[in-house]
Amino acid sequence: MSENKLLASEASLRELNLTKDKFFSIIAHDLKSPFNGILGFSKLLFEQIRNKDYTGIDEYAEVILKSSQQAINLLTNLMDWSRFQTDRMKFSPEYIDANVLIRSVKELLIISAEQKSISIKLNLPDKLLVYADRFMLETVLRNLISNGIKFTPRKGKVIISAEEKEKEFLFLIEDSGVGIEKINFEKLFRIDENVSSLGTENETGTGLGLILCNDFIKKHKGDIWVESEPEVGSKFYFTIPKA
Numbered sequence: 001m002s003e004n005k006l007l008a009s010e011a012s013l014r015e016l017n018l019t020k021d022k023f024f025s026i027i028a029h030d031l032k033s034p035f036n037g038i039l040g041f042s043k044l045l046f047e048q049i050r051n052k053d054y055t056g057i058d059e060y061a062e063v064i065l066k067s068s069q070q071a072i073n074l075l076t077n078l079m080d081w082s083r084f085q086t087d088r089m090k091f092s093p094e095y096i097d098a099n100v101l102i103r104s105v106k107e108l109l110i111i112s113a114e115q116k117s118i119s120i121k122l123n124l125p126d127k128l129l130v131y132a133d134r135f136m137l138e139t140v141l142r143n144l145i146s147n148g149i150k151f152t153p154r155k156g157k158v159i160i161s162a163e164e165k166e167k168e169f170l171f172l173i174e175d176s177g178v179g180i181e182k183i184n185f186e187k188l189f190r191i192d193e194n195v196s197s198l199g200t201e202n203e204t205g206t207g208l209g210l211i212l213c214n215d216f217i218k219k220h221k222g223d224i225w226v227e228s229e230p231e232v233g234s235k236f237y238f239t240i241p242k243a
Contacts, residue, residue, distance in 0.1 A: 031074055037067035062115075069112065073146065077208045080139060084215055091133055091219055093243075098128040098137070098169070102160055105141045109149060116154045116200075120145070123161040130169050131243035136216040140224075141173075143209035144236050148175035151234070153200045168222070168239045179230035188226060189214040213238070 041060045048057055083089040106120050113120050130137070141160075148158040156176040163170050178200060180188070188210050217224045217238050228234035 031071065031078075034067040034071040034074070038064055038071070041067070066115070074208070077143070077212055081208060081212050081215075084212070091136075093131050093133050093220070095243075096130050096132055096134050096137065098130045098132075098162060098171075099124050101134070101138055102141060102162070105138060105145060106160070108142065109145055112146070113149050113158065116149065116152070116156075118149055118152055118155070119157045120149075121157060121159045123159060125163060128162055128164065128169065130240050132220055132240050133216075136219065137240070140213045140216050140238065141171075143213050144173040144238075147209065147236075148173055148177065148234070151175060151200060152177035165239075168241045171238050171240070172235060174233065174235045176233045179232050180226065180228040180234055181230060182228075185226050185228070189224065 041063045045057055045060045045064070048054065048060075080089070102122065102124065106122070110120065145158060145160065152158060152175045158176075159172075159174040161172040161174070188207065191211055214224055217240075220240050222239040222241055224236070224238040226234060226236050
């Protein structure tokens with residue numbers, strides 16, 4: 001019995017160290033990148049406006065906007081992940097109209113999609129009453145749809161689907177993006193792996209969003225997985241069991 005406890009303690013300590021290393025890596029590198037973009041282009045914008053030179057300032061403003069969005073998304077994920085890892089996030093499932101939630105998340109991300117001329121299509125049933133934690137489900141949807149936009153080139157599409165099965169609800173976020181090599185499928189949801197890559201317009205990321213999605217879906221006793229083909233696109237599935 002004591003040996004089992006020791007092994008469990010060692011495993012927990014390794015997980016804690018991995019979490020800590022990931023956290024500081026994100027703060028030291030990935031969070032610094034979008035702020036460098038914001039500061040650099042803000043300075044250029046300020047100097048050109050002061051000199052009454054308006055050439056290219058719309059492009060500078062767009063870079064500042066995108067960098068700000070990236071920084072906010074990353075900070076949000078960091079805070080959520082930190083709260084979840086330290087058991088400071090309360091799990092509060094309730095009956096939710098998932099159709100309303102999906103449409104709300106779509107509206108939240110529509111500007112990011114329009115900046116790349118990406119269409120977001122919905123394929124939903126008339127009724128979708130799910131027993132889930134509203135905040136966690138919204139976070140999962142936001143991260144998966146954001147990734148779809150990030151890794152899809154201009155004039156592509158993201159499709160959000162959902163259906164009711166016998167024992168669970170199945171959700172699918174599908175994109176027409178760059179795709180993922182099969183060897184990386186399992187690594188996407190693991191904290192000890194780093195398969196983060198730039199988006200189609202050099203959008204930065206850490207892979208933390210998918211780790212957070214995995215944690216939240218597992219908390220619901222559901223599953224999350226991916227099907228993908230390079231240069232064709234990706235399909236991210238997740239399930240929420242029925243109450």
